Amino acid sequence: MQKISTSNAPSAIGPYSQGMVVNGVVYTSGQIPAIPATGEIAGETIAIQAKQVMENLGGVLQAGGSDYDAVFKTTCFLADMADFVAFNEVYATYFPNCPARSCVAVKTLPKNVLVEVEAIGLVK
Numbered sequence: 405m406q407k408i409s410t411s412n413a414p415s416a417i418g419p420y421s422q423g424m425v426v427n428g429v430v431y432t433s434g435q436i437p438a439i440p441a442t443g444e445i446a447g448e449t450i451a452i453q454a455k456q457v458m459e460n461l462g463g464v465l466q467a468g469g470s471d472y473d474a475v476f477k478t479t480c481f482l483a484d485m486a487d488f489v490a491f492n493e494v495y496a497t498y499f500p501n502c503p504a505r506s507c508v509a510v511k512t513l514p515k516n517v518l519v520e521v522e523a524i525g526l527v528k
């Protein structure tokens with residue numbers, strides 16, 4: 405079991421690692437749209453926040469020896485299901501291979517962001 409630590413994704417904002425590698429599988433923590441260098445939240449729209457989340461996810465995946473195309477499952481958390489279509493437009497550009505996914509709306513997310521995504525992928 406190996407902890408992932410990278411400057412290409414935001415530092416954890418609580419008692420968790422950015423991700424873990426276990427038996428050739430990368431498990432990312434939920435990524436929020438924080439800018440890795442500053443920790444500030446990127447933008448106020450779902451499009452901008454979703455893109456930052458996906459970039460952060462890529463940073464964790466890469467640090468764990470994986471990549472977008474090796475992801476087989478994601479879980480997506482939205483603060484408002486009204487953002488579903490706009491979120492999907494961004495998401496699909498990163499996951500054209502359509503891994504298995506669950507997408508739910510939750511009451512609130514850390515730092516009041518609009519979206520959080522976690523992923524599980526194979527080490528390449």
Ligand SMILES: C=C(N)C(=O)O
Nearest residue numbers: 418433434435436514
């Ligand atoms: C942002 C998170 N992944 C958390 O608070 O667990």
